[in-house]
Amino acid sequence: MSAKPPKADLTEPTTGSNKTKTARRPGQLRVRLFDQESAEFPLANGSTITFGRSRAANVVISDQSVSKVHFSLRVVDGGVELEDLGSKNGTWYASRRVRRLVLVPGDKFWAGECGVELLEVGEVDVEIAADTECGLLFGESVAMRELFAMIAKLAPAPLDVLVQGETGTGKELTARTLHDLSGRRDQPFVVLDCSTLPSTLADAAIFGFRRGAFTGADHDQPGLFEQADGGTLFIDEIGELSADLQLKFLRALDRRQVARLGDAGKLRTVDIRVVAATNRDLSADVRAGRFREDLFHRVVHASLRLPPLRERGMDMVALAKGFLAALAEKHGERITLADDAKTLMVTYDWPGNVRELKHAIRRAAFVCRDRVIRSEDLLLGRPDGWGYKLAKALDDAKSHEYEDLHTLVDSIYLPTVLSECQTISASARRLGITRGRLRAKLKALGLHDASDR
Numbered sequence: 001m002s003a004k005p006p007k008a009d010l011t012e013p014t015t016g017s018n019k020t021k022t023a024r025r026p027g028q029l030r031v032r033l034f035d036q037e038s039a040e041f042p043l044a045n046g047s048t049i050t051f052g053r054s055r056a057a058n059v060v061i062s063d064q065s066v067s068k069v070h071f072s073l074r075v076v077d078g079g080v081e082l083e084d085l086g087s088k089n090g091t092w093y094a095s096r097r098v099r100r101l102v103l104v105p106g107d108k109f110w111a112g113e114c115g116v117e118l119l120e121v122g123e124v125d126v127e128i129a130a131d132t133e134c135g136l137l138f139g140e141s142v143a144m145r146e147l148f149a150m151i152a153k154l155a156p157a158p159l160d161v162l163v164q165g166e167t168g169t170g171k172e173l174t175a176r177t178l179h180d181l182s183g184r185r186d187q188p189f190v191v192l193d194c195s196t197l198p199s200t201l202a203d204a205a206i207f208g209f210r211r212g213a214f215t216g217a218d219h220d221q222p223g224l225f226e227q228a229d230g231g232t233l234f235i236d237e238i239g240e241l242s243a244d245l246q247l248k249f250l251r252a253l254d255r256r257q258v259a260r261l262g263d264a265g266k267l268r269t270v271d272i273r274v275v276a277a278t279n280r281d282l283s284a285d286v287r288a289g290r291f292r293e294d295l296f297h298r299v300v301h302a303s304l305r306l307p308p309l310r311e312r313g314m315d316m317v318a319l320a321k322g323f324l325a326a327l328a329e330k331h332g333e334r335i336t337l338a339d340d341a342k343t344l345m346v347t348y349d350w351p352g353n354v355r356e357l358k359h360a361i362r363r364a365a366f367v368c369r370d371r372v373i374r375s376e377d378l379l380l381g382r383p384d385g386w387g388y389k390l391a392k393a394l395d396d397a398k399s400h401e402y403e404d405l406h407t408l409v410d411s412i413y414l415p416t417v418l419s420e421c422q423t424i425s426a427s428a429r430r431l432g433i434t435r436g437r438l439r440a441k442l443k444a445l446g447l448h449d450a451s452d453r
Helices: 142-154 171-180 202-207 243-255 282-287 293-299 315-331 339-347 353-367 386-393 402-421 424-431 435-444
Strands: 020-033 038-042 049-052 071-076 079-084 091-093 096-098 100-103 108-111 114-129 161-164 189-193 232-236 273-278 302-305
Touching: 020 071, 020 142, 038 114, 079 091, 079 096, 079 114, 114 142, 142 171, 142 302, 161 171, 171 189, 171 232, 171 273, 202 243, 243 293, 282 293, 315 339, 315 353, 402 424
Parallel strands: 161 273, 161 302, 189 232, 232 273
Antiparallel strands: 020 038, 020 114, 049 071, 071 079, 079 100, 091 096, 091 108, 108 114
């Protein structure tokens, strides 16, 4: 991204390096199975821990009422997200079966007949990049700068990489950054998009063909593997590959050799680095038999998880300013963000992530009045949703620091809604968020026990 929003120093510097710093983030999960000793699990940035009877789970539970891979835990904003993974006997909280719920320390739940208590979410020191830019990526948040530090380590390494992230988080930009920071930067960067690959032309496109191999093949054509020779092959949405192509990919990646259609007797050796990407949970696809386990391990020499925009703190405001600066440079008009627009942006979930943000800002810039983008210009969520109401409620707070906006939202607005609605369920409906997410926020504010209805 060409725009460079103002940088925020969020961390304390480490000694002996001007390229990295340290920061603290949630990174140690402590749980206890009922009647057993507690156990601690370190968390990589955004990682998920799975629990079940199978050795495929990160944590093995021997209880026969527990499914092979029963549930998972992941640290999110406001607590720890519990997710049932399609278990037979269900995951239960407060006598009701749940699919997904945000927990806070002290909460207890059941997996089948096995009780589990979340004891603590501890913090750990992590290495982060000192800069807020990394190749084509930008981010001021700890989550992004931890990602940048890992990219800097992986880029020059001779490892294939799997990039995981929701739609719109920047998987291709990450792949290009890995390529640009590697020793292959002057060689080809070739993109294979598995989601748009016609099944009838897949083999020819990927592996190439010899003249006369099929009707219309009037010349020799190298495939994408050969085109990427010496450089990087970016396999986008690798989880969409058919079973037949998964096997062919496995052989090609293992041997680094390909044969063109119509020329099976001649193997061509390719020197490529593979960066694969997916918005799917490939581990779950492996467990369900939809993705080959041997191919999964072949592409996951190393992995990167891109945090969704909702987990990036105030990055959406800084990114929006960057998009507006780029528009000003191109069109000559300086557009600013009103406080209520910023408030709405940080309360919105951004299912389309950075891509959705960019489109929303671009549209708003061309329709806003007086070159100022206000909340109503952004068209985010329902007009009667909690983000718009919050923006209106805080419209007079012109002098507050936006780095503290999340605290301001929780401390001022949520108690007001709870007082008006009386119950958590009614409050969650008014806010347009899940009951679990609201409950976690209220418990963090000390308001949960008196109002858990």
